[in-house]
Amino acid sequence: MDDPRPTEQPPDFGQDLAFQRREWRAERIGWLTIAGLVLAAMLGLLGDGPLSSTSADSPDGSIHLIYQRFGRITATQAIRLRFRPVADEDRRYRVWISGAYRDANRVPEVSPTPEHVEDDRGRVVYVFRALQIERSTEVTFYVQPRAAGICSGQIGLVGGDSVAFRQFIYP
Amino acid sequence: MSSVIHAAAVYLLFWVSLRIAGRRTLSQMTNFDLILLLFISESAQTSMMGSDNSLTNTMLVIATLIGINVSTSLIQRRWPALGRYFDGLPLVIVADGRPFFDRMTMARVDEAAVLAAARNGPGLERMDQIRYAVLERNGGISIIPKENSERSNPSGPSSI
Structure with a gap:
């Protein structure tokens, strides 16, 4: 650095140029980190976004699940299930979610609204009334993760196939 | 917890x-x-x-x-x-009326900010009236005027 020399020995006021340069370097690394974080968030690596959105199919192809790979604790995310409905004689179809996934998430809303919800051997079953048996039906679960970390789930149709999925939930 | x-x-x-x-x-x-x-x-x-x-x-x-x-x-x-x-450390950004431009660039301080601090504090008008300008730990700029500089507000060293 071009230090102009004052006429007498200058006071240094406690400055330390070597430390200052290290601080500036750390500052610039911090700026890059912030830019990286924002970019990662835009891409969906920290929550919803193009790289987070994914889908899975059941082995027989009857169920198509659209979900987010990455979620954030308490933030609402949608889990969309498209399937060929298997209606019972009572013109109802039943979608189940594994109990462990249901316990790890709040489900404040389900669309369409289920007629009722029942427990069945560690699974939670949502019973929907089939006004007409369509070729394809969509059910959306809006979920809010309760805990951070890896969250595995399974979702399927009673009397039909199922699909397993896994998410990472940020704190 | x-x-x-x-x-x-x-x-x-x-x-x-x-x-x-x-x-x-x-x-x-x-x-x-x-x-x-x-x-x-x-x-x-x-x-x-x-x-x-x-x-x-x-x-x-x-x-x-x-x-x-x-x-x-x-x-x-x-x-x-x-x-x-x-909190970091203080940094001298002007000595004997001469700004250290490389330090000012890295610390994101421009000449206008130094001159504003010089006007607000000791009431100086020009860079060459400043003996030392120090960027303090809190981000303020302290101005120490040259002893022979004419001042419109001779209140001594100060920081904005």
Whole structure:
């Protein structure tokens, strides 16, 4: 650095140029980190976004699940299930979610609204009334993760196939 | 327990963010900076409090934040060498009327800010009347005038 020399020995006021340069370097690394974080968030690596959105199919192809790979604790995310409905004689179809996934998430809303919800051997079953048996039906679960970390789930149709999925939930 | 951890994490996040942002960022509080600060505190608040708005939780969060703040000052008193990591160090940006442009660029201080500090403090008009300008740890600029410089407001060294 071009230090102009004052006429007498200058006071240094406690400055330390070597430390200052290290601080500036750390500052610039911090700026890059912030830019990286924002970019990662835009891409969906920290929550919803193009790289987070994914889908899975059941082995027989009857169920198509659209979900987010990455979620954030308490933030609402949608889990969309498209399937060929298997209606019972009572013109109802039943979608189940594994109990462990249901316990790890709040489900404040389900669309369409289920007629009722029942427990069945560690699974939670949502019973929907089939006004007409369509070729394809969509059910959306809006979920809010309760805990951070890896969250595995399974979702399927009673009397039909199922699909397993896994998410990472940020704190 | 989670309130304490969240508050401590937010404190750490704030400290790192403000250190990264540099000391000049919020030192001269413009209207926009003030609003920015309000936005930042608002976004941190929900993370610290969660859905628990009880008096106990509020008390815990406040106690944690003040506790950490007091602890850092005690640490700095006990080990003064660590103080630089918390608040940085002063930096001479003008000596004998000559600005160190490379330092000013890195610290994001321009000549206009130095001259503004010189006018506001000792009432100097020109760079060559400044003996030393020091960028302080809090982001303010202290001006020490040359002894023979004519001043319109001879109030001595000061900082803005």
